[in-house]
Amino acid sequence: MSRLAHSFLTTPIYKAIATSTRSIPEPSFFSTLFPLQKNLPPRPKPPPDSEIEESYLKGSGPGGQKINKTNSAVQLKHIPTGIVVKSQATRSRSQNRKLAREILAQRIDELTNGDQSRSAIVGAVKKKRADSAAKKSRRKYKLLEEEKAAAAAAGADAEAREAEVEASEAEAEAETLAAKDSTRVISEQSSDTGQGAGSQPSDTAAGGSHQSG
Numbered sequence: 001m002s003r004l005a006h007s008f009l010t011t012p013i014y015k016a017i018a019t020s021t022r023s024i025p026e027p028s029f030f031s032t033l034f035p036l037q038k039n040l041p042p043r044p045k046p047p048p049d050s051e052i053e054e055s056y057l058k059g060s061g062p063g064g065q066k067i068n069k070t071n072s073a074v075q076l077k078h079i080p081t082g083i084v085v086k087s088q089a090t091r092s093r094s095q096n097r098k099l100a101r102e103i104l105a106q107r108i109d110e111l112t113n114g115d116q117s118r119s120a121i122v123g124a125v126k127k128k129r130a131d132s133a134a135k136k137s138r139r140k141y142k143l144l145e146e147e148k149a150a151a152a153a154a155g156a157d158a159e160a161r162e163a164e165v166e167a168s169e170a171e172a173e174a175e176t177l178a179a180k181d182s183t184r185v186i187s188e189q190s191s192d193t194g195q196g197a198g199s200q201p202s203d204t205a206a207g208g209s210h211q212s213g
Helices: 003-009 012-022 029-033 093-116 118-212
Strands: 052-057 073-078 084-087
Touching: 052 093, 073 093, 084 093, 093 118
Parallel strands: none
Antiparallel strands: 052 073, 073 084
């Protein structure tokens, strides 16, 4: 390391810059990735098992023998409200039991709180995001259409100017040709006039010779 670099690194200015840089807090990953999670209500808790009637059924659909020939599907009935849910998302009965209780808790929350339920609020947030994205997309395409229209108008103006220039050039060329034609006609007329004047004395002289004879 050179003496100049060493002297700069040991200056108070460099030390102050390094200290201020280290003191800047780094943004949290989850705070930037999920900024709206703080405004959402907590997930609803499943009701107690005393309010649930649980039964195990054979699954249906794709999944093989583990689904179709075993009682891995779970069906829950909430006794106070009469809500019935079923889960056969996985081949594991324990996981299906957990998922079924989550679904049941969500259904009870929707029935109890309505528009204030977690699923309704999450749906409203997603709709707001989708509307914002659609608005941005429409704005983007509108700007693109305006740019295309402006480019087309500029192209039309350029073509109109080129046509005007070509028309003016053609008009100037026509005027030049007309001037040349008029000059040629005048020169021909003057030459014809000169030839006619030169031929008159010879005729007079010829007439005099006839008379003298």
